[in-house]
Amino acid sequence: MKLLNTTLTALGVATALAGCALLDPEARSDSGKLLVGLGAPVPVAGETVAVATTRADAADDPEIWVDPRDPSRVVIFGTDKQAGLYTYGLDGQVLGFIPDGRLNNVDLRDGFSTPQGARVLIAASDRGRGGVALYLMNPDSLAVTPWGVAPLDLAEPYGLCVGRRGEAFIVVTNGTDGQVRQTRVFARPDGSIGAEEERRFAVGSQTEGCVIDDRSGVLYLGEEAKGVWRYALDPATGSARTLLAAAPSGMLKPDVEGMTLLRDGAETFLIVSSQGDSAFAVWRVDGPDAVYKGRWSGVAAKGVDAITGTDGVAAAGGQVGPFPRGLVVAQDDVDAEGETASAARLRQNFKLVDWRDVRTALGF
Numbered sequence: 001m002k003l004l005n006t007t008l009t010a011l012g013v014a015t016a017l018a019g020c021a022l023l024d025p026e027a028r029s030d031s032g033k034l035l036v037g038l039g040a041p042v043p044v045a046g047e048t049v050a051v052a053t054t055r056a057d058a059a060d061d062p063e064i065w066v067d068p069r070d071p072s073r074v075v076i077f078g079t080d081k082q083a084g085l086y087t088y089g090l091d092g093q094v095l096g097f098i099p100d101g102r103l104n105n106v107d108l109r110d111g112f113s114t115p116q117g118a119r120v121l122i123a124a125s126d127r128g129r130g131g132v133a134l135y136l137m138n139p140d141s142l143a144v145t146p147w148g149v150a151p152l153d154l155a156e157p158y159g160l161c162v163g164r165r166g167e168a169f170i171v172v173t174n175g176t177d178g179q180v181r182q183t184r185v186f187a188r189p190d191g192s193i194g195a196e197e198e199r200r201f202a203v204g205s206q207t208e209g210c211v212i213d214d215r216s217g218v219l220y221l222g223e224e225a226k227g228v229w230r231y232a233l234d235p236a237t238g239s240a241r242t243l244l245a246a247a248p249s250g251m252l253k254p255d256v257e258g259m260t261l262l263r264d265g266a267e268t269f270l271i272v273s274s275q276g277d278s279a280f281a282v283w284r285v286d287g288p289d290a291v292y293k294g295r296w297s298g299v300a301a302k303g304v305d306a307i308t309g310t311d312g313v314a315a316a317g318g319q320v321g322p323f324p325r326g327l328v329v330a331q332d333d334v335d336a337e338g339e340t341a342s343a344a345r346l347r348q349n350f351k352l353v354d355w356r357d358v359r360t361a362l363g364f
Contacts, residue, residue, distance in 0.1 A: 037278030037297025059348035061312025102128035163212025201239035309333030326355030
């Protein structure tokens with residue numbers, strides 16, 4: 001499957017990135033670089049090619065697009081937060097690269113209306129240009145086109161998630177200071193970006209990971225040193241929230257990082273990255289109360305190294321290529337088998353995990 005987009009290959013940008021990445025304040029990882037995570041062991045099923053930026057905290061957040069018409073057509077998006085946006089196939093090979101600078105988190109939704117027809121809306125928090133970088137993917141050709149940047153008055157756009165409320169497409173972006181902006185994004189008749197702020201509030205301290213449950217109208221947001229908060233997506237609710245899980249706790253060890261939802265039949269699961277001990281906490285969230293299901297960690301298997309120090313995580317339920325019940329994709333802080341905890345970090349990538357193996361490990 002070939003992705004036709006505005007790209008430079010990973011090899012083509014590697015040389016240019018190597019010299020500048022070390023100057024970025026984000027070049028220092030938050031992870032303790034554990035060799036083995038502390039959750040129930042789950043074998044890693046595959047991995048992507050490493051991002052081109054080396055010796056820096058570079059790979060950050062993935063997202064998965066599955067063609068609702070043909071689940072064998074899958075594109076994995078991944079940010080290099082020193083350089084731009086990657087696209088990968090399920091074999092882990094690079095399909096394309098858009099050199100758009102300091103992109104942190106990425107998310108998407110299908111069925112976005114434009115004058116040219118329905119597109120996949122892809123959004124990424126843009127720390128360099130101070131807003132949300134927006135892209136459109138043609139679901140037929142898989143061509144990914146940069147659309148532009150919607151500016152935000154955040155000190156540093158950091159975390160991001162996309163959702164739908166009816167026909168409205170919502171982008172929630174947060175900053176390193178805990179400020180949050182909720183924006184409705186739409187295409188104007190001339191094809192340009194339309195963006196209207198719906199709500200703003202403060203979490204309290206640094207936040208990043210978030211995910212929107214379109215069905216229930218819920219926004220889950222991670223305060224890195226405090227835990228996971230639940231907000232209503234309805235802007236009329238303001239800053240009202242409830243705490244789903246505290247950190248530090250037996251479920252989460254700060255930093256609370258990436259979060260994603262996976263629908264498995266009638267069940268919906270929230271997966272949250274517990275970066276401090278290289279684990280992932282799981283809750284079932286389709287009922288009136290969240291039900292904690294346990295913690296897991298990705299361990300080395302079939303020549304692929306373990307998942308450690310995860311930042312972003314993404315999931316898709318149902319048939320995803322060869323994964324019949326779903327796929328989890330997680331950032332890996334150290335993409336090197338056997339690298340010690342004190343070793344200099346050379347490269348980072350994204351790891352693939354079969355959702356069936358997670359269910360087996362946690363016994364549900």
